[in-house]
Amino acid sequence: MQFSAKEDIQAPITAVFDMVADFERFERMAMRRGVDVRRVVEPNEPGAGACWDIEFKVRGKPRRVSVELAEFERPTQMQFVFAGKGMTGMTAIELLPLSQRHTRLGIEISLTAQTLPARLLLQSFKLGRSRFRRQFQLRLNEFARELEERYLHGA
Numbered sequence: 397m398q399f400s401a402k403e404d405i406q407a408p409i410t411a412v413f414d415m416v417a418d419f420e421r422f423e424r425m426a427m428r429r430g431v432d433v434r435r436v437v438e439p440n441e442p443g444a445g446a447c448w449d450i451e452f453k454v455r456g457k458p459r460r461v462s463v464e465l466a467e468f469e470r471p472t473q474m475q476f477v478f479a480g481k482g483m484t485g486m487t488a489i490e491l492l493p494l495s496q497r498h499t500r501l502g503i504e505i506s507l508t509a510q511t512l513p514a515r516l517l518l519q520s521f522k523l524g525r526s527r528f529r530r531q532f533q534l535r536l537n538e539f540a541r542e543l544e545e546r547y548l549h550g551a
Contacts, residue, residue, distance in 0.1 A: 397508075398504065404494065406498055407547035435448050436449055443465070444466060444468045447462065447463065484508050
């Protein structure tokens with residue numbers, strides 16, 4: 397299963413990349429939402445090789461996922477690969493400069509199931525695909541507006 401979304405942000409590409417690469421901020425946000433996040437490997441500099449173990453609940457069942465930052469090319473792209481019980485996936489984040497003060501943020505997510513329970517879970521996602529895509533685009537829009545605010549106010 398694959399889905400993607402794009403959003404334009406009124407901020408320079410380097411500022412957007414730095415905000416998107418603020419992993420500590422995302423870790424804190426996830427923990428506030430009840431997700432257990434543990435950084436396993438932290439390279440000397442932010443970049444490829446960083447790894448996290450993440451535990452969260454989906455439909456009342458605990459899920460554990462290992463995430464690795466596979467690609468980190470400042471200021472244009474990041475790629476995360478993840479694997480959990482019976483499921484693997486990839487998230488690609490791509491930044492495209494539209495002008496000196498505008499950047500297009502694109503996110504593509506792909507999921508693959510290896511086991512029957514994972515296929516059933518993925519099938520349930522596919523059944524609600526249009527609603528899921530709308531929610532994903534809405535969240536990306538909210539995230540883009542938050543990045544613009546952070547850039548304007550220097551936070």
